[in-house]
Amino acid sequence: MGGIVMESSLSYALYLGCMIANEEYAYEMSAREVMRELGVELVDLEGESCCGSPIRSLNTKLWLYLAARNLSLAEKTGLDVLCLCSGCFESLLEAKHFLDSERGLKNWVNRALALEGLEYTGKCEVKHLVQVLHDDLGVEVLRKRVKRELKGLKLVSHPGCHLLRPSRVLRADDPEDPRKLDELIKASGADVIDYPEKLDCCGAGLLLMKPEGTLSFAGAKLKSLAARGVDGLVTVCPACHLVFDKRQGAISRQMGIERIPVIYYPQLLGLAFGIEPEKLGIHLNSSPVEKILSRI
Incomplete structure (x- = not known):
């Protein structure tokens, strides 16, 4: 299903996973709104x-x-899988790699799946939202849909670990110099600032076992960004977003740093498309996203 299209007729089986369906509702809300605007059909994975x-x-x-079960459900739709969650993207794609090898x-x-009347064949592809927007639709398609350019905003991207590594399997972007999310942000009219800590982990993996470690990891990155005077951090992973957005209050109190807006990419793109902030779940963000809204 690769290739760039000018007018979308694309369809995907939407896999939400646990975190988005149970906590990070804004990601799903904004992704659905943006995809509807782009004419992309999302089929819920029953x-x-x-x-x-x-x-x-x-x-x-x-x-x-568990991964094969979800993939077999997607195969029944005849569509490729679209993941919003980077952790789910990595899990499903790595499982597919092992099962196909x-x-x-x-x-x-398949003997286990047969008990549910399911079968895994390996026919469907697993794609992240970044790949679908950048590779399947194309940056120019997004740019032409922009109704309100976000000029003057200085933003930074956080691609996150699970979108890029292990690179031998995922291949979503260059693991050492990822640029796709930056290019997608630029499609909104905003400026993208490069920074040395771009590839640093958010620390979400430590959240349950050693939460102070999470605050240290994320805090170091947020402190650097605050010092650079950026207008916001753009995320594409619910775990990363949860840390930088919902845990930012604790990080700010612990490290004494100024809070900065953290926004999902489809929220940002939706604002550029002229979609109402409420439909994008902006009110669900915990970081000071009103600073971005006041600039557009």
Whole structure:
């Protein structure tokens, strides 16, 4: 389904995962609004479950089963999978890599799936929102839909770990010098500022076991950005967003840094498209996104 199109007739099986469906509602709201504006059909994946990532280190086969189950549900729609969550994207794509490479694993998982009348064949592709917008639709298509250019905004991107690594499997962008999200931000008319900490982890992986470590990881990045005077940080992962947005108050109190707006990319694009902020879930953001709204 690759290639850039001028007028969209694209359809995808939307996989939300756990975090977006249960906590990060703004990501789903804004993605649906933006895709509707672009004419992209999103087919809800009926019966979807967890991607399996949280239990991967405890039970590899159960992780593979859960991932394969979701992929087999997508295969029934005849569509490629669109992931909003970078962690789910990595989990499903890595599972697909192993299942497609090891016939024994594929046979095992299909015996388990047969109990639900499902079968994994490996026919569908797994794509992240960044790939769909940048590679399938194309930056120019987005730019032509912009009704309100976000000129004068100085923004930075946080591509996050799970969109880029392991690079031998994911291949969503250059793992050492990712540019796709930057180019998507520029389509809105905003300026993108490069910075040395761009590839640094948000620390979400430590949130349950060592939350002070999360605050330290994210705080170091936010402190650097605040010192640079940027107008906002753009995210494409619910875990990263949760840390930088919802935990920013605690980080600010602990480190004494000025708070900055954190916004999902489809929220930003939706504003440039002229979509009402409420429809994009802007009111659900915890960081001071009103600073961005006041500039447009």
